[in-house]
Amino acid sequence: MYAVLTDDPDLARAGIGDRSYHFVEYVDGSRNEPIEDPNVVHSVACWGDTETVEAEPDRAAVAADGTRATATGEGGWGTVCPTDPDYRDGVLERIEELEGDVRLTTLGFPGEAYCQCKRCDRRFADAESDDRTAWRTTVVTDFVAAVARRVDGDLLATAYPDPYPGQLEQRAGIDLAALSAFVDGVLVPLCSPGYETSYWVESIARGFDATLRELETDVELAIQLSGARIEPDRLAEVTRTVEPYADEIVYGTYPDDAETVRETIELLREQAAVPG
Numbered sequence: 322m323y324a325v326l327t328d329d330p331d332l333a334r335a336g337i338g339d340r341s342y343h344f345v346e347y348v349d350g351s352r353n354e355p356i357e358d359p360n361v362v363h364s365v366a367c368w369g370d371t372e373t374v375e376a377e378p379d380r381a382a383v384a385a386d387g388t389r390a391t392a393t394g395e396g397g398w399g400t401v402c403p404t405d406p407d408y409r410d411g412v413l414e415r416i417e418e419l420e421g422d423v424r425l426t427t428l429g430f431p432g433e434a435y436c437q438c439k440r441c442d443r444r445f446a447d448a449e450s451d452d453r454t455a456w457r458t459t460v461v462t463d464f465v466a467a468v469a470r471r472v473d474g475d476l477l478a479t480a481y482p483d484p485y486p487g488q489l490e491q492r493a494g495i496d497l498a499a500l501s502a503f504v505d506g507v508l509v510p511l512c513s514p515g516y517e518t519s520y521w522v523e524s525i526a527r528g529f530d531a532t533l534r535e536l537e538t539d540v541e542l543a544i545q546l547s548g549a550r551i552e553p554d555r556l557a558e559v560t561r562t563v564e565p566y567a568d569e570i571v572y573g574t575y576p577d578d579a580e581t582v583r584e585t586i587e588l589l590r591e592q593a594a595v596p597g
């Protein structure tokens with residue numbers, strides 16, 4: 322299955338792939354009107370919200386040394402503390418209003434060092450666990466469970482592209498085994514405009530496929546590729562290296578790249594139709 326991911330409503334409706342992912346809430350804090358269409362997946366940023374973090378710095382996730390998760394940091398966007406109760410409620414309320422399939426982005430803590438704000442310290446101290454990594458995964462899993470109760474279609478979680486055992490838990494608080502009870506798919510972004518090299522794309526996709534197989538779950542794997550600065554035959558070539566592992570390929574697509582992505586999908590479908 323092929324899909325495009327875009328913040329452009331016309332492109333989302335253009336029928337380029339089998340379905341479209343459309344940004345309803347983006348990491349910069351912007352929001353778009355949801356498109357009501359069964360072939361559109363609503364993409365919602367959970368805690369990535371540069372606008373909120375810039376307007377209210379105290380709401381940012383914070384490391385022990387006081388570093389706040391702002392847009393100038395590694396991620397390139399600001400991240401609100403995942404235990405901020407009002408923010409969490411707001412995200413859940415907006416998700417409840419959406420109809421159909423939902424993909425969560427910026428799920429989890431913005432890095433291993435986060436969050437050590439006073440509220441998180443207090444909650445961890447009150448928790449049953451004395452393992453902070455385990456406590457963080459509980460925060461994220463409980464949130465995804467709450468989302469799942471509000472989504473009437475499929476639910477997909479975006480995972481940081483690190484399939485090494487234990488790393489997603491340490492980095493973000495994402496425990497795929499625990500999440501598999503609540504999500505229908507995991508989406509892994511492997512974006513690099515142009516793909517001068519692509520061996521890593523295959524390696525990481527393979528790693529996630531192996532992880533999901535080990536979990537013996539029905540959770541599907543979607544791989545996100547970049548449609549920018551590349552020729553269709555090269556993008557088709559990169560796609561073919563991950564197709565053995567992925568149930569869906571999602572192309573990040575700007576309006577300028579729409580033709581490239583359309584041609585890539587046509588090429589792939591033609592090749593798949595050739596017998597033998």
Ligand SMILES: [Zn+2]
Nearest residue numbers: 402436438441
């Ligand atoms: Zn916190």
